[in-house]
Amino acid sequence: MKNRPEIVIVGGGFGGISAAKALRKTNCNITLVDKRNHHLFQPLLYQVATAALSPGDIAVPIRAIFGDDKNVRTVLGEVVSIDKTNKRIHISDDSSIDFDYLILAPGAIYNYFGNERWKSHAPGLKTLKNALSVRERILISLEEADKLDDPQDRKKYLTYAVIGAGPTGVEMAGAIAEIAKRNMMRDFRNIEIEETEIFLIEAAENVLNGYPEDLSNKAKSDLEEMGVKVLLNNPVKSIREDGVELENSFIETPNIIWAAGVKASPLLGSLDCNLDKMGRAFVEEYLNIPDHDSIFVIGDAAHVKDEDGQPLPALAPVALQQGKYLAKLIKKRESGKKTSSFKYVDKGTMATIGRAKAVADIRGLKFSGFLAWMLWSVIHIFFLIGFRNRFRVFAEWMWHYLTFKRGVRLITNEPDGSQTDSDDS
């Protein structure tokens, strides 16, 4: 009789977590590997970046999710290569894990289009570290502005440049516009709210390029009504420490956020299979890579064609459905049952349409956009943690939503070159 099947899942995002959850009470051993110790609700990262939420509000330790599941093992580690022949993954600490089935859900990272040196000036918004870095810049800029009496000197500190007008960029620009309205701004005596200037910079010809045109147009006009200056057809020429260089102008600011393009995790490079121009792996009908029936790729790292031959979008519900599908597939395989191809069902959920909708309904209703996202994530984490904690998490989230806790406006890093108590790290 065969041993318990070993299923290795790489990535603790929506895809990896949903696959692991669906395999919880089965007769297999699951090892979930992630280079971070937490599952992150990425759609709300921009709220951490604008000091409206704490990291702890949008992240859950992966171990906590599977605390009660005896057949799920969590490993903190970075996968560096995949040995398809021997069915083994290698981790950066030189250990390796053998598998019967491998589910790769490593997600995506920001694409700087070859200009990696821009990264230090313009963080993306994919990780908690990103978000905290952006938060720090914003808070320090406000502090610097507050020290200066001449509005001309203050200008750059109160200028923000968000690069990329996809959903993330649009949300971030909107969230920054909202900072100006928060009580927090009253605490900065020298700053006039009207001095704030927010640029949303996009190389293509519209905001939310690729979405239905009426949605794109509405998002643009709503952002403009909030005071955001939307610059279209404006590819970035260069990003420097002191600002953003466009074709015909230079925006002086230390507050630059990159939301301009994603590419799939470079881990896929070790799979030796075809990748699309965003680095995503082309997968077959069972979400498996070609010529291998037990290695799968899902989520933002996978190029899965829908019925029209178009790749499925990089959205959470896609990854969630794929994770659940694979769990079913594996169960069927193990019990010799008939399997079927993956088929994405677009339920028109709040998350799929909701993000664009939330974005579109900005005027006076951004609030409900935020509410929609908060509910989405509350529900998501709610069902993630387990019954025992549900009440607590739910109440906590509702409380935070209602009270916009101020405690997160913290600059926790030490000032550079401080003469005292300068911690290394």
Place this chain on the structure above:
Amino acid sequence: MKNRPEIVIVGGGFGGISAAKALRKTNCNITLVDKRNHHLFQPLLYQVATAALSPGDIAVPIRAIFGDDKNVRTVLGEVVSIDKTNKRIHISDDSSIDFDYLILAPGAIYNYFGNERWKSHAPGLKTLKNALSVRERILISLEEADKLDDPQDRKKYLTYAVIGAGPTGVEMAGAIAEIAKRNMMRDFRNIEIEETEIFLIEAAENVLNGYPEDLSNKAKSDLEEMGVKVLLNNPVKSIREDGVELENSFIETPNIIWAAGVKASPLLGSLDCNLDKMGRAFVEEYLNIPDHDSIFVIGDAAHVKDEDGQPLPALAPVALQQGKYLAKLIKKRESGKKTSSFKYVDKGTMATIGRAKAVADIRGLKFSGFLAWMLWSVIHIFFLIGFRNRFRVFAEWMWHYLTFKRGVRLITNEPDGSQTDSDDS
């Protein structure tokens, strides 16, 4: 008629904040300078270090405290020198601020006794950055231990060395001993709680040296009962990346916390006045430095003699009383009233005796020690924020206290040398 007096306060800790608060509705301009943007409730830092509380739970943006006070200006900056003659302070960004009265409350930093290179291996517990650094080490160590099957390999990751058995060290050692009992540990499958080894290392001959002997003895026996190995008469010879070298032994561990001694902020060096061996400035009866009637030093940075000629301890209630005293002194001076010397009144408060008491009452009552501290800080922050927010903060704190939110077990830093998404910062 004289202009409004300019009062500059350096330091947003207990001393600086209490002085500023007491001067709120007076006819003077207050400028509060701190190199960090938040007021920190230091006594609970060890709870952030053991992932029981979030940074946002124990820190408040200084601006938020004085949001409604028109005569209080907050400046984020590091004071680099003090010009006594011209009554001016210089800040690291090359700006300067003139004063009529200067209150220096810059606090203390950890003393590595000349061995600054030990700092990167053994962070202290004075700042949020410290606490988050310790938290990260502890969480990563647990993750590393969980990957290993051989208990011998795991040993060092489950070993902790706290250096210095003063109140901070004792609290930290106790808190680590408690981690082992938390639900969290069930999530690490490979680790047996009994494998955890905690060392509290002290050069002197007792724990809480300087406190009443029966308290010291009780603290020691209670810690030992919790499983902490207390090593007395054991000065540290050297601290390396892989462990602590004592006279006759070596403790192999990456988890080293420094709580072995404090010294006053080096800023006092620019005062050109006598300092004690901890770097504290000797002050006179009005808490002023010698030969200057309008520069004052309070809190951990001041050497203030009590009636027996002994220096007052570096505790929060001392700084609080001193801050309030100076506010009164300044008000009296400005209105030509008679002033009196500073006299510390030891109310035997929960904080003065309470810390030792909380520490002493460890067995089964450490819980009430924690409760005592939580109440202390709730009350402290409660009255700090202002009526509008009191209910919210109070409810939030009680909620956290009751629920030990898991969300803070987050490693937010990116893994070193990660191939993907490696943020500079």
